Amino acid sequence: MDYRPLRLIGPGPLDRLVRTLEALLVVASQPLSVDDLAHAADEYGPRVEAALELLEERYAEGRSGIVLERVAEGFAFRAARDEAAVCERLFERPADRGLSQAALETLAIVAYLGPCTRPDIARVRGVAADSVVAGLVERGLIAEAGRETAGAVRYRTTTLFERVFGLENLSALPRLDDLGADAGEIRARLEAVAERRGA
């Protein structure tokens, strides 16, 4: 951790904006984008970004009990990681407690292939997705995102999903092509079986 001296916030105009952003972020219960902050503070985007950089420095991990993080395409305060054990005594993380393998696979499908329908999910996993999807909707990790022309409900991941997994946005997920290095092996094994059968 880099322990540079804390930059003191003086009474200049940018420092005034820093205070305003601090106030907005402490009230918010979901990440605020630069646009949200600029609109609320009646300021220009670049100045808000400059003020946020000062705030990020001030609320860096290890410097304070509060950390300002870039998450879910916005900025949000959270508790410092080294205070997690204390937080755990008072607060739960209901959204991600006890996520099953089926739930994680379904989340992965919605995150990578979404917006997608329950039949889409069933097609990939080979098992009906109804109850898993209902559970994820209840946890707030996925949400409805319109309907297909045939009427099936489409689902997408939520801001909460990105926050729980600490993702700045969905493109922070590893590329699907880079995952499952052994996926090619399946094809090779199938082809080997087919050859044996043919012989």
Next chain:
Amino acid sequence: MELRELELDLDAFEGPFDLLLTLVLKDELRPAEVDVASIVVSFCERLAEQERLDLDSVGEFLVLVAALLELKARELFPEEEVDLAELSPDEAAEELARRLEEYRRIKAAAAWLAERLDSERDRFFRLGPAPLAPRVEPGVAPQQPEALARALRALAVEPPQISLAHMELDFPPVSRFLERFRAALRRRRRLDLEQELEGLTRLEQASAFLAVLELRKAGEIVIDQVAPFARILVRRVEEKEAAWTIARSA
């Protein structure tokens, strides 16, 4: 080995294999919910424990599992039945390989998410529904203050006074014309209404017309007009005729 006693522990079902089949056949358990691969793994594990291969059990199992798979496939992909039936064996193998690869990648993604969750377990943040206030969109473009003042000044001009003169109109009493027509009809038996009205103001004409209607109602006169907009002729009713007219209208 007794196939029926094969104990299963699946997400959707826990118990012996034959109970699972019974529930599926009774439509109390959807085949789509059943993880068939786990059943096969359980069976193979039991098989490995046996010293001798029981061909009867293996054959029975194959038949039952194949039937279960078919039921499950039909439930999961009802609309694809036709498409898949048209595939050649090579195409079907390719489709299977593509799906298995896709699933393997999704499994890897799920594993990545699980790891991520583990490493992010110490991040605590505020949760809760705090909807953002609805944004008020400015509906009007920026304006010049002088132009706004001009517009306001135009609006501030006192509106023209509305004339109430027509409310003060003095209607001549109908009774005046009743007397006048009765007198005229005593002198002559009939008269031309247009001639009688000539030279009167519009208001006096209205009162005079009301008087004629009043006389007609009382049965004192008969009104004649040969065609719309033709001259209106008023005729006095004789004593005998009047009695008859009243009797008829009664």
